Amino acid sequence: MTHQVHAFEPPERFVAGTVGAPGERTFFLQARGGGRVVSVALEKVQVSLLAEKLEELLTEAQRRFGVELPDAVLTSSDNDPLDNPVDEEFRVGTLGLAFDVDTATVVIEAIAAGETEAEVELGEPDEVDETDDEDEEPDDDLDRLRVRLTPQAAREFIERARRVVAAGRPPCPLCGQPLDPAGHLCPRHNGYHR
Template identity: 35%
Template structure:
């Protein structure tokens, strides 16, 4: 099933999790009016998006506006449109917006890898979301992403691996 959303103006662009540390599921969510779309993703993807957006924001004037704190909450129930694969990020000078492009993760099977053939018919079945977010929304997303990522399990001081609520077998502690 093909999913395509393009939000030239979003009310909210946020990230959040469902579940307990160690078994959390990460989501990106965009909302405009009553329309909303969520994408399941990995913690590292959330962190990478925030890191890139911070880098771009450092080269731009500080944001004039910020979304209200409640707009950054993940709205449930979350119905994922797809699992996140490739990510495209950029800046559109003409609209002074950051562009976030999210594409569906696609597993290619052996039939798709037939040598010498290109099947353009398969490209229109992938999910695709394009968002244009303000500098304020991007800055708020970065702050929220950093909080969400840091709220996970603490790292062991000896081995650096995450510690479960029940502890963990530390390879350095024998």
């Protein structure tokens, strides 16, 4: 079976965004460039973990290779919604990260869900390819989205991803679970409303 690789090296725009109301949101990574727009669906936790691991990767690249990192972005220039139409190409199963020392860029690869659980792999900063374990099922036949970002573009992605994740339902101050507008049965109250 043939697979499709959607490569944007670099994209004109690469963002995390959502469709739907809080509590019913669908999360997407969306890349635009060369007259194409590709949107892939993923879970909220994957967006949060991607932002966290990207930050770690940039910090490690700076420590090991002396890569100049821009200051944290205080205000992002991209607060626009996702480009329409938002057509899901595939659901992400695995996210791969690497730092290419030769070009001083971050490589993000979102691979379609296969038979394995969703995960984020953090490659060594000087590697571009993901590491392969012999016990793992090969994912060469799965669709993928690959983007190559400068450290500045990666910082902008991180800041927007964090805002998108935080824009959902507020957490319960007692248990941390999301508060629903219709009410919340907090486990800390043993099922009783206060």
